[in-house]
Amino acid sequence: xxxxxxxxxxxxxxxxxxxxxxxxxxxxxxxxxxxxxxxxxxxxxxxxxxxxxxxxxxxxxxxxxxxxxxxxxxxxxxxxxxxxxxxxxxxxxxxxxxxxxxxxxxxxxxxxxxxxxxxxxxxxxxxxxxxxxxxxxxxxxxxxxxxxxxxxxxxxxx
Amino acid sequence: xxxxxxxxxxxxxxxxxxxxxxxxxxxxxxxxxxxxxxxxxxxxxxxxxxxxxxxxxxxxxxxxxxxxxxxxxxxxxxxxxxxxxxxxxxxxxxxxxxxxxxxxxxxxxxxxxxxxxxxxxxxxxxxxxxxxxxxxxxxxxxxxxxxxxxxxxxxxxxxxxxxxxxxxxxxxxxxxxxxxxxxxxxxxxxxxxxxxxxxxxxxxxxxxxxxxxxxxxxxxxxxxxxxxxxxxxxxxxxxxxxxxxxxxxxxxxxxxxxxxxxxxxxxxxxxxxxxxxxxxxxxxxxxxxxxxxxxxxxxxxxxxxxxxxxxxxxxxxxxxxxxxxxxxxxxxxxxxxxxxxxxxxxxxxxxxxxxxxxxxxxxxxxxxxxxxxxxxxxxxxxxxxxxxxxxxxxxxxxxxxxxxxxxxxxxxxxxxxxxxxxxxxxxxxxxxxxxxxxxxxxxxxxxxxxxxxxxxxxxxxxxxxxxxxxxxxxxxxxxxxxxxxxxxxxxxxxxxxxxxxxxxxxxxxxxxxxxxxxxxxxxxxxxxxxxxxxxxxxxxxxxxxxxxxxxxxxxxxxxxxxxxxxxxxxxxxxxxxxxxxxxxxxxxxxxxxxxxxxxxxxxxxxxxxxxxxxxxxxxxxxxxxxxxxxxxxxxxxxxxxxxxxxxxxxxxxxxxxxxxxxxxxxxxxxxxxxxxxxxxxxxxxxxxxxxxxxxxxxxxxxxxxxxxxxxxxxxxxxxxxxxxxxxxxxxxxxxxxxxxxxxxxxxxxxxxxxxxxxxxxxxxxxxxxxxxxxxxxxxxxxxxxxxxxx
Numbered sequence: 001x002x003x004x005x006x007x008x009x010x011x012x013x014x015x016x017x018x019x020x021x022x023x024x025x026x027x028x029x030x031x032x033x034x035x036x037x038x039x040x041x042x043x044x045x046x047x048x049x050x051x052x053x054x055x056x057x058x059x060x061x062x063x064x065x066x067x068x069x070x071x072x073x074x075x076x077x078x079x080x081x082x083x084x085x086x087x088x089x090x091x092x093x094x095x096x097x098x099x100x101x102x103x104x105x106x107x108x109x110x111x112x113x114x115x116x117x118x119x120x121x122x123x124x125x126x127x128x129x130x131x132x133x134x135x136x137x138x139x140x141x142x143x144x145x146x147x148x149x150x151x152x153x154x155x156x157x158x
Numbered sequence: 159x160x161x162x163x164x165x166x167x168x169x170x171x172x173x174x175x176x177x178x179x180x181x182x183x184x185x186x187x188x189x190x191x192x193x194x195x196x197x198x199x200x201x202x203x204x205x206x207x208x209x210x211x212x213x214x215x216x217x218x219x220x221x222x223x224x225x226x227x228x229x230x231x232x233x234x235x236x237x238x239x240x241x242x243x244x245x246x247x248x249x250x251x252x253x254x255x256x257x258x259x260x261x262x263x264x265x266x267x268x269x270x271x272x273x274x275x276x277x278x279x280x281x282x283x284x285x286x287x288x289x290x291x292x293x294x295x296x297x298x299x300x301x302x303x304x305x306x307x308x309x310x311x312x313x314x315x316x317x318x319x320x321x322x323x324x325x326x327x328x329x330x331x332x333x334x335x336x337x338x339x340x341x342x343x344x345x346x347x348x349x350x351x352x353x354x355x356x357x358x359x360x361x362x363x364x365x366x367x368x369x370x371x372x373x374x375x376x377x378x379x380x381x382x383x384x385x386x387x388x389x390x391x392x393x394x395x396x397x398x399x400x401x402x403x404x405x406x407x408x409x410x411x412x413x414x415x416x417x418x419x420x421x422x423x424x425x426x427x428x429x430x431x432x433x434x435x436x437x438x439x440x441x442x443x444x445x446x447x448x449x450x451x452x453x454x455x456x457x458x459x460x461x462x463x464x465x466x467x468x469x470x471x472x473x474x475x476x477x478x479x480x481x482x483x484x485x486x487x488x489x490x491x492x493x494x495x496x497x498x499x500x501x502x503x504x505x506x507x508x509x510x511x512x513x514x515x516x517x518x519x520x521x522x523x524x525x526x527x528x529x530x531x532x533x534x535x536x537x538x539x540x541x542x543x544x545x546x547x548x549x550x551x552x553x554x555x556x557x558x559x560x561x562x563x564x565x566x567x568x569x570x571x572x573x574x575x576x577x578x579x580x581x582x583x584x585x586x587x588x589x590x591x592x593x594x595x596x597x598x599x600x601x602x603x604x605x606x607x608x609x610x611x612x613x614x615x616x617x618x619x620x621x622x623x624x625x626x627x628x629x630x631x632x633x634x635x636x637x638x639x640x641x642x643x644x645x646x647x648x649x650x651x652x653x654x655x656x657x658x659x660x661x662x663x664x665x666x667x668x669x670x671x672x673x674x675x676x677x678x679x680x681x682x683x684x685x686x687x688x689x690x691x692x693x694x695x696x697x698x699x700x701x702x703x704x705x706x707x708x709x710x711x712x713x714x715x716x717x718x719x720x721x722x723x724x725x726x727x728x729x730x731x732x733x734x735x736x737x738x739x740x741x742x743x744x745x746x747x748x749x750x751x752x753x754x755x756x757x758x759x760x761x762x763x764x765x766x767x768x769x770x771x772x773x774x775x776x777x778x779x780x781x782x783x784x785x786x787x788x789x790x791x792x793x794x795x796x797x798x799x800x801x802x803x804x805x806x807x808x809x810x811x812x813x814x815x816x817x818x819x820x821x822x823x824x825x826x827x828x829x830x831x832x833x834x835x836x837x838x839x840x841x842x843x844x845x846x847x848x849x850x851x852x853x854x855x856x857x858x859x860x861x862x863x864x865x866x867x868x869x870x871x872x873x874x875x876x877x878x879x880x881x882x883x884x885x886x887x888x889x890x891x892x893x894x895x896x897x898x899x900x901x902x903x904x905x906x907x908x909x910x911x912x913x914x915x916x917x918x919x920x921x922x923x924x925x926x927x928x929x930x931x932x933x934x935x936x937x938x939x940x941x942x943x944x945x946x947x948x
Contacts, residue, residue, distance in 0.1 A: 021281065035190035036183015038411070040359045041444040045873035048359055076183035089181040093173055096842050100672030101180030102187065102360040102411025127881040134873070136359050136412050137672050139849030139910075140881040142842060 005069040009034065010078025018065045025049045027065035028075060036076040036105050040134070047133030050106035050113075051075050057113030076105035079112065087153040088112055088146070097146030099137035107133045111147045119155055123148065168685035171838035174677045185409040188363035188378050193437040196365075197226055198280040199427050200287040201440065202273040203449065204265035207299040207521035207866020208312060211263055211272060215291040219275055224282040227434060228290065230273045231262035234429070243422050244394040245486040246645040249495060252324040252517075255315035257485035259395060259422040259429070265294070266314055266484035267521050268868055269449030274426050276438060299521040299866035303481035304458040306520045314484060314519045321519040323482055324491060328499040328575050329512035337473035337510040341464030345546040350935045351535045353456035353481070353860035355448050355870070356528045357878055360411020362451065363441040364424040366431035374402045375432065379424050381407040381699075382417045383709020384669055386646070387424065388701050390488070395425035396432070407699035410671030414850070415527040416451040417671070418711045419488040423450070448871045453860060454528025456481040457494065457535050463543040469553045471562045473510035474502055476539055482517050483524035490526045491517055496642050497532030497633070503573035504540035505584045505626045505804060506562040511574040521866040527711060529850055530911040537627045541916035545624075545923070546932060554601075555624045555920070556592055559806075560585060563626070577630060579802045580897055587828045587892050588626055591806040594890055595826040597622070600810060604924075611815050612928055618812040618821075621925025625917035626806045631713030631905030634797035649796040650714065651707045652722035654683060654730055656789040658776040660769040661693045667707015668719030669699040673907065674839045675715060681835055682720055682901065686727040687768055688754025705792065713803075713905030716835060721899040722795035728900070729791035734771045740782035741766060741774060801896045801904040805829035809852075809917040813925040818944025820856055820922055826888045827913065832896040832904035840906050844889050847910020853879040854911075855918035859937045877937075 002017035009032060016031055023042075028034045028051070040048035042061050049061040052074040079086040088108045091097065098104040107130065114121070114129040121129065126147045127140070135143060179185040216228040243257040261270045273290050277283035300306040300314065306321045314321055338344060364379040375398055381387050384405040392400040410417060423440055431438040442450070461476040480494035499513045548558035563584040564571045571579040591597075604620040611617035633639060636647035651667035664679055680694040697703050710719070731751045738756035739746040748759045756771055758764040774780065778787035810824040825848060834840050857877035861869040870876040895902030915936060922938045923931055931946050 019281070026280075029190070030192070033192075034183070035186070038187065038360065039189070040361070041873050043444065043872060043874070046359060046444075076181075080182065085181065092181050093177040096174065096838050098177060098180055099674070099842060099846060100358075100360070100412040101176070101185050101409065102358075104180055105183050108181065123886070124882075127884070131880045131882040134357075134359060134878050134880065136357055136414065136850070136878070137846045138842060139845035139847075139879075139887065140884055141845040141887055144881065144886065 003066050005066055007068050008072040010074060020064065020066050022065045023061055024063040024065045024068050025060035028060060034075050034077050038102050038105060040103065047110055048103050048106040050109040050133065052109055052113055055116065057110045076109060079108065088150040091146040091150035091153065095142045095146035095149055097138060097143040103133060103135045107135060107143060111150065115151055115154060120151055166685050167681040167691050168835055170681065171836055172677055172681060172691060174674050176674060176676050187360055187409045187411050188365055188380050189441045191365055191378055193367065195436050197276045197278060197434065197436050197438045198283045199430055199438050199440040200275045200283040201271045201423060201426065202275065202287050202290045202292070204261065204268060204270040204272055206265060206294050206296050207268050208297040208314070209265050209294040210297065211261065211265060211292060212295055213293040214273055216273065218289040218291065219286040222277065222282055222286040222289065224278040225275060225286045226278065227276045227430065228273060229430065231258060231260035234260055241395045243420055243425065244390060245488065245490065247489050247492040248643045248645065249324045249326055249491050252491060253318035254486055255317040259425045267523055268866055269523060270484070271422055271426065274430060276430050276434065301520050301522055301862040301864065301866050303456055303518055303520060304479035306518045307479065307516065314521060318519055323486060323517040323519060325516050326495045327512065327514040330510060330574065331512045334473050334475055334510040334512035338462065338464045338475065341472050342467055343465045343550060344462055345543060345550050346460065346462040347542055347546060347933050348460050349542065349933065351455045351457040351459065351538055352854060352936050354454040354528055354854055354858055355860050355876060356414045356416035356451055356454060358412035358414055358416055361442040361444060361447045362417065362421065362423065364427045365437065365439040366427040367437045368431040368435060370435055374404065375428055376404045376406065377424060377428055378406045378408060380410050380417050381405060382410065382413040382669060382671060382711050384699055384701050385667065385706045386709055387420055390420040391425065391428065396428050404702040406702070407669055413671050414529040415454065415531060415711060418709070419452045419526050421450065444873065445871045448876065449868055450523060452487045452524045452526035453483065454525065455535055456525050459539060461539045461543055463547050465547050465551065469547065469551050469558050469561050471506055471508050474508050474543065476502060476513045478515045480515055480517050481520045481522060481525055483520060483522045485524050487524035487526035490524060492643065493527050493532045498536045500575045500577050501533050501536035501628060501630060502540060502575050504537065505564060505628050507564045508574060522862050529847065530908045531712065533629055533908065533912045534851065534915055537625065537912050538916045541625045541920060542933065545920050556588065556597060559588060559624065559626050578799060580799055581894050582802060582804050583830070583892060583894050584626060584804055587804060587830050588806040590890060590892060591808050591826055591828040594828065594888060595808045597808065608928055616816050618814055619925040621811040621813060621921040623809040623917045623919065623921025623924055624806065625913045625920060627804065627913040629713065629803045629905070629909050629912050630800040631803060631908065632717035632797055632801050633712050633714065634718065634800055636796050648708060649794055650718040650722045651705050651792065651794045652719065652726045653705055653790060653792045654723065654726040656730060656772050658773055660689065660772045662687065664694060664696045664723055665704045666696055666698040666719055666723065667704060668715040669707065669709050670715065671710065673710065673715055674836065678716065678835045678839060679720065679723055682723050683727055686724065686731065689768060713907040716903045717801045717896065717899055717905045718795060718797055720835065720901050720903060721797065722793045724900040725793035725795050726791045729793065730789060733785065733789060733791070736782055736785055737774055738766050738771050741780065798898045801832065801899065803829065803831045803904040803906065803909050805909065805913060807913040807917040809921040811918065811921040811925055813922060813943060815947065818940040818947060820938055820943060822852060822885055822918060824888065825885055828890045828892060829906065829909050830892045830894050831906040831909065832894060833902040835903060841889050843906045844910045845887055847908060848887055848914045849879045849884060851911040851914030852884065852918050855915045855936050855938060857937050
């Protein structure tokens, strides 16, 4: 009853036979052991499980693993390059954009997808972009600052 | 300080050492752990709020391939390894009906567990859970905190007639009634403090591992207080001695109170693991957390304030019905009583106060401590009454507060409701908030807008809300809370262990879950010893590593846990001075420890570095008589009092005349939390607290229908605050140190949540003043506001 899929996750290709109903987030967490992607609501409403699929931020809790067949996925574990933190990871640290850290991987991946579309956002644009990601700890203040800081850093590097 | 001297880490905004793992996905939360042979548990929960269980048929569930076991409440009857979930705070004449870990015979709220399915795979476990057939005989439900006491309400527990658990009061009723009888002015309000669901973004989870060889149970779980969970497990829930249970709280994804409490679920998985001799994990779904996490607030209150002609407050009376839900959760009875009634003096000098609180059972999820826990409810009563009084007497709300504050020179100040405020400068914080907000200018702008919007019938009205709040945190001292009904002490422990090379490991009984303990506690110790923060590690959250501790809640970690660390560090220095004096051939009284060195007073060239003395302590070649080798000290710090942070918050809202939509446009706050260990982290705590309180004021609400169905069981229906509806906060501070703990710190975890509901509610009601609105209950949704303007 399994279905074969091939996905590239954080640059590594994986072939697996999965149950057609298996959620992508469970595939990432339990089959591949990439537990950095968290599950907060299983209904697409909190954004904790956000990953990049072919460069676009998606909720891995409401996508099936079989739907990801053939795609390239980036999770929080694969965001940094060559042992260096991604500017968003650095900025969340510098601006104290996280407390308990549970929403953080999803928040950072959503921000990564957003900054790809909008490299130089205003504060209201950042707030609007992150309305699908819930943080219960920070009140968003420092998350917004972190995304703004990362945008400046990334703009400086490009 | 010379330009080359290093900065004292105490008071510095050091970036958090916790972050490296958390921003890279390497932080491990409970559900991230797997084990060979792991089984997954799914708990079958009642869809009815109140029903008799006639029969449970598990045959179909057991037939699923991969299902290992299905247990019901009947399997647990008379089993010494499976007990109940206890209540740990008792009040006079309180009714404490038992809370079995799986319901037997009767369910009392939607979500009450009736069976557990254990399978090799979480999907199979869920399929099989759906196949458990439970035959229920539904009963009438009761959900309202006050109406549940009526003679026509269904009885939830035989032990509690009229669904009353306790009827408690505080203050001098006779004196207060006399004041009201003679008062020239009285204002009153009937209000509801809405029920909230904490919504830690990490759902609760527990992984139980039974080792039959050692007879030990290891329980990895979402806990704010692992030792308390271990103690309650051993006392009431599983038949194991305390030293054979190890509770580990790994990364914990937020708590806000909801992970203080002892729930049936961690006891159920423990029992399953012991029975099946395999590791068993349970992780709640979001709807499951909403149905079963202890909720917050849910008060129905009538309150009155008496004033003289000049706005001086003469007395306050309040009667509250507080829903406890279907069972008494861990600390539930303390929340609406000793953490609520005691706060009804606010920042004010009130000569007479009396309050009655009735704790009631309803067919709803249990209610217990949620961020603020009693203090937001008290603040809401006081700050609504003060605004109503100001309106009644046509006094500006800010001026009304000025006239009634406890004066800076009046501390320590004994209230009429059992507390002694330690230190404060209430007028100082208020005036700073007034200046930062440009209050006079805001009032002018409000007047201009009001005229324009009301004449045009469209546009945005401005509302300005003030809240001057008091918080009581680090609940203490233990002997007093014991007398008040706590079945626990509320001290905190720390062990400061110095390694032979001078680096340090701190073992903290306080167990963080986002507060940044690993950073701030290291700052305390590094500052004490004059060493680099990088040379200090902090261990917490594991009963197998850390001495008994009380955990993290009630804004207690810095004030109580931090004080324990400071005291233990001071003991280390005291021993170090003895050793140094001996080695330097000096009198111990002449040896001072300063900036990482033991110096002899008045003899500049006689000194020993920190590392030299530490090494000598371990070499033990030349120690003074009566000094043992080694260097590590513990402290069990029992505070002399609560600490009392305070502040004034000002909210500015725009209310759309046509749609009733409220926009929070500015939030200005001045908090005084005593000395500050890490300003960045303190500001972050304020921000998060504000969002939760603003959420209550404007959006969040828990709705049960008359049948006890939770209408707001998902994030589709329960509106959490989101980034695009919140402003950047304008935070500031005054600093009035706590006089009775060694660090002078107070507490900050809950301040924002205590102040902001009243500040925002006062602002919305202020905006609606032209429509004759005196009061509105939270949440102030567009519909409610729109109706008020019609």
